[in-house]
Amino acid sequence: MREKEYLRQHYAAILASAGMIFVVSGGVMLTPLTVLAVHPEEAAHAWAFGLPAGCLVLLGGMLWRVFRSASSITLSMQEGGVIVLTSWIVVILFSAWPFVPVAGLSFSRAVFESVSGWTTTGLSVVDVTRAGPMILLWRSVIQLAGGAGLAILMMSAVVGPTGVGISSAEGRGDQLVPQVRQSARLVLMIYFGYAAAGILAYVLVGMSLFDAVNHAFAAVSTGGFSTRPESIGYWDSTAVEAVTLALMLVGNLSFVTAWFLWRGRLSTIIRNGEVRLMAVLIPFSAAAVFLFTCRTIYPQLGKSIRVAVFETVSALTTTGFSTVGYGNWNAFGVFLLILLMLVGGGTCSTAGGIKQFRIYLLWKLLCWEIGRSFKPQAAVLERSIWEGNRRVFVDDAKVRHVAVFIFFYLVTYVSGVMLLCACGYGLGDSLFEFASAIGTVGISVGVTSARMPDAALWAEILAMFLGRLEFMVVIISLLKLARDSRRMMTPTMNGGT
Numbered sequence: 001m002r003e004k005e006y007l008r009q010h011y012a013a014i015l016a017s018a019g020m021i022f023v024v025s026g027g028v029m030l031t032p033l034t035v036l037a038v039h040p041e042e043a044a045h046a047w048a049f050g051l052p053a054g055c056l057v058l059l060g061g062m063l064w065r066v067f068r069s070a071s072s073i074t075l076s077m078q079e080g081g082v083i084v085l086t087s088w089i090v091v092i093l094f095s096a097w098p099f100v101p102v103a104g105l106s107f108s109r110a111v112f113e114s115v116s117g118w119t120t121t122g123l124s125v126v127d128v129t130r131a132g133p134m135i136l137l138w139r140s141v142i143q144l145a146g147g148a149g150l151a152i153l154m155m156s157a158v159v160g161p162t163g164v165g166i167s168s169a170e171g172r173g174d175q176l177v178p179q180v181r182q183s184a185r186l187v188l189m190i191y192f193g194y195a196a197a198g199i200l201a202y203v204l205v206g207m208s209l210f211d212a213v214n215h216a217f218a219a220v221s222t223g224g225f226s227t228r229p230e231s232i233g234y235w236d237s238t239a240v241e242a243v244t245l246a247l248m249l250v251g252n253l254s255f256v257t258a259w260f261l262w263r264g265r266l267s268t269i270i271r272n273g274e275v276r277l278m279a280v281l282i283p284f285s286a287a288a289v290f291l292f293t294c295r296t297i298y299p300q301l302g303k304s305i306r307v308a309v310f311e312t313v314s315a316l317t318t319t320g321f322s323t324v325g326y327g328n329w330n331a332f333g334v335f336l337l338i339l340l341m342l343v344g345g346g347t348c349s350t351a352g353g354i355k356q357f358r359i360y361l362l363w364k365l366l367c368w369e370i371g372r373s374f375k376p377q378a379a380v381l382e383r384s385i386w387e388g389n390r391r392v393f394v395d396d397a398k399v400r401h402v403a404v405f406i407f408f409y410l411v412t413y414v415s416g417v418m419l420l421c422a423c424g425y426g427l428g429d430s431l432f433e434f435a436s437a438i439g440t441v442g443i444s445v446g447v448t449s450a451r452m453p454d455a456a457l458w459a460e461i462l463a464m465f466l467g468r469l470e471f472m473v474v475i476i477s478l479l480k481l482a483r484d485s486r487r488m489m490t491p492t493m494n495g496g497t
Contacts, residue, residue: 007484012070014083015063021087021150022060028145029053029095032138038210042134045102049138052097056090081477084469087150092118095142099126102135108454115461117142119468120350122224122320122442123460125450129229133210139225140217146468147221147251147350148191152184187255190262194220198247205239215321219247222351224320224442232310233323238302241310244321252278252317254348271386273360274346278316281343281356285312285336293333298324311443315340318351320442327445331428334445338432341439342413347387352440352467354409357387358402365399408471413438416459420447423456438463 030053036043075083092114099110109125116123120143128136198216203209211227218225228234232244250258257275260268269275290308298304307324314321315337326334344353368383383394392398413434420430425447433447437460448460466474 004488007488009070009073010075010079011484012067013073013075014079014086016067016070017075017083018087018090019060019063019065019067021083022056022090023064024060025087025091025094025145025150026053026055026057026060028141029056029098031141032098032134035133035137039133042132045098045132045134048098048101049134052094056094078476078480081473082480084150085474085477085481088118088465088469091150098135098138103131105450108457109450112457112461113139114142115464116442117223117225118146119440119464120147120221120223120318120352121437121440121464121467122218123437123444123448123464124225124442125448125452125457127450128227136214136227137210140214140223143221143223143225144195144217147223148188152187186259190255190258191220194247194250198243201243201246202240205237205243206235207240215244216247219244219319219321220251220350222248222251222317222319222345222349222440224314226321231323232321236323238306241306241323245310245313248313248317248319248321251319251350252345254346256348257346273364273385273387274356277356277360277363278346281316281340282309282313285316285340289333289336293330293336296330297328311337312340314443315441316343317345318353318439318441320436322443326432326443334428334432337443338435341435341441341443344439352438354406354439358406361385361394361398361402362406364394405471408475409438412463412466412471416463419459420456423453425456434460434463438467440464440467 029049032049033046036046092111095118096107096110096114099105099113100107103110103113103126105113105125112123112125115121117139122143124139126135126139195216198219199209199212202212202216207215214225214227215232217223224231226232226234232241250261253261254274257269257272286309289312290304294304294308298307310321310323313319318341326337342354343359344355345351347355347357364383364385384391385394386392416434416438417427417430420434421427425433429445429447432445435441436443437448447456
């Protein structure tokens with residue numbers, strides 16, 4: 001009996017927190033209506049955003065009002081994972097609503113576009129040449145909100161003891177300052193500061209205000225949705241590409257690293273393992289792509305260098321913008337982009353992938369093991385790396401956690417590639433496209449389209465979702481929900497406690 005009462009109280013707190021997330025997300029759904037000031041002809045579509053937004057706010061308000069008294073209960077990270085999982089699913093489904101009446105998508109394709117936006121992937125089944133400004137802005141807005149994360153949006157408004165558990169479950173465990181709400185607000189201040197600077201920079205280099213808003217939102221969130229089918233390549237401008245590169249790189253940084261950058265603590269940034277890895281990967285990869293791929297395809301030296309740098313940064317930061325197509329690329333260039341997409345961006349950033357911190361840790365483990373062979377057997381080695389401003393000592397538990405994550409990641413990747421192959425796509429295209437989906441990247445070789453089979457579509461939906469929330473959170477949250485449901489439904493024995 002005590003166990004059931006305990007579960008009721010904690011799930012009441014879970015529903016209260018989910019309710020607040022729904023209210024905030026409902027408010028986000030109203031932002032596309034701002035285009036009516038410039039495009040009054042879009043008024044016919046206003047209901048497609050206002051109705052689901054109202055339903056989401058009403059649902060969230062009811063949950064918060066009914067279960068608010070339980071919001072002071074401290075929840076574990078597992079329970080925070082339940083909040084994150086259920087909230088993301090509900091918000092994604094409501095966010096898919098406008099794509100059906102406005103963009104004319106089927107349910108599956110509307111969910112795909114919504115998942116791609118919230119997970120900051122950028123793969124799309126919307127024909128942007130026919131889409132109106134309201135639906136184009138909505139795609140960019142959900143990428144901006146998805147990059148920040150539902151937990152950060154909710155915690156900046158109201159937070160209780162659940163705050164740290166929710167942010168950790170969503171992959172944002174590091175706090176900028178000890179106070180959770182203040183930390184969330186600082187994250188949003190940095191994030192929206194980048195977006196505002198990006199809009200201004202894009203306008204200054206020649207973009208229209210509408211294009212600048214959409215591309216700045218997509219760049220800082222490492223999302224990749226564009227208002228043009230040619231993506232950034234539409235402008236064929238060195239200045240536009242330079243602005244985009246800067247925004248992609250700051251979006252790739254963890255918010256903790258960005259906070260140190262704002263405060264001028266360069267020494268802390270330089271010793272960060274992720275920053276060091278990125279400082280090696282980007283120039284090495286860009287040089288390799290230039291020498292073995294771009295130099296023979298693009299005869300102009302400046303163009304080939306620009307393409308090599310832009311495409312490698314876009315793949316590594318999991319942004320997904322592109323300046324060229326990949327149909328004429330050789331196998332070396334395509335394979336290198338696949339590897340960069342699998343590596344991914346920084347931990348606690350808007351980027352996806354395996355994450356640079358895990359790859360850097362594996363590299364350090366390799367170096368330590370080689371170094372051990374040259375030391376006495378009785379020697380005690382101190383294994384530590386810098387993560388943000390913290391010196392992290394690497395124990396066996398940390399190594400196991402990284403190994404298990406990478407194992408799940410690669411098993412899912414191989415399974416998805418096999419499924420795409422079974423749907424009739426070639427091995428090379430399947431390797432590239434599923435790496436883009438699971439890494440939440442968004443660059444494509446043409447596999448993802450409105451005509452793709454539903455099996456391939458839902459495989460990519462699952463990959464994007466797992467890639468954004470990370471595998472263990474989803475798996476543990478589902479297992480916890482199943483276990484707690486079974487316990488709640490089990491009859492209490494007479495005389496039992």
